[in-house]
Amino acid sequence: MSKSDPAVTVQFHHQRIPIEAGESVLEALLRAHHAVPNSCRAGLCQSCLLQSDESWLQQSDSVRLASQQGLSEQQVRAHQFLSCCCFPDTDIKAEFPDPNTGWLAEVVGRQLLSPRVLELRLNVSGKWKPGQHVLLWKNQRTARLYSIASHRERDGVLVLHIARHAEGEVSRWIHDQLQIGDQLRLSPANGHCVYEAEDASKPLLLVAIGTGLAAVLGVLKEALAQNHQGPISVYFAAAHPDEVYLCEELQQLAQQHSNLQVCVVSGATEQSSDAQQTEVLAFGDLLDAVRLNQKSLRGNRVYLCGAASAVAALQKLCFFAGAGRLDIITEAFP
16 A cells, blocks of 8 residues: 655545645545544445545556455446545545435334434345444435444344434434434445354354444344354443443343343443543443453454444453454444
């Protein structure tokens, strides 16, 4: 991958932005205060996908290869690229892909799972796997990444868990305005946070922070539906008591399956009015619980889903506990 020459620029929304040495296109746009959806910043989630014009062909083969790894042939032909992995060697033009080329979804259900978490049920004609994610578009320029908690055939609808955030433009719109019967656009499902049948005998460790539970629940239910033979350990933590949800369903699954153990760790019992302090206490308890109960993760398949900072800490913990790098699957959100 080549590093950008300081003279290279990206043209975005009729603004020409210099790309500093070592910066990706995504980093340059964020520095210029453009709200580009992004999550993993490693080219896995595809939330930072942008589209260029014919000038894309002026980029070197190495730039195009690194920026389009994992994209479909249709996306490559449309000059779409992963902006977090793009270090252009000549000027580049970029725009958001047209969301009209994605999925059209209809809201068929909405239900509060907790004071802050909404379950959104969508009728979609596309294909997906539980644990993957979609970009949900509010408009042509604003989108948010959400994990899928449902199975296409068994559930019939695409299920998302949406936490309301005070500064979240998309989440506030979904909670306050989106109603049953409304239609919206989704980018097609993507992501590698899925259960693989070849892991049927492996121990599974699934850790969710907040609405990362959507992906973990999707993977868990798929594993149980495929009669997973190895032990399964599920840990769930929430940054705030109002984001603790579906605990009874998790415990019921544990009662029905002898190979499943569930541990819920949250700040729900903390009396502090300081939300940040509650988050620290809850996540610290989660790390302690995983560290004490999962002393050796050699041979485990590990799924870590939730806030990026928490996932990074958990990933390090699991690696030092013996989990192989390729056996740790992450779904990290900003």
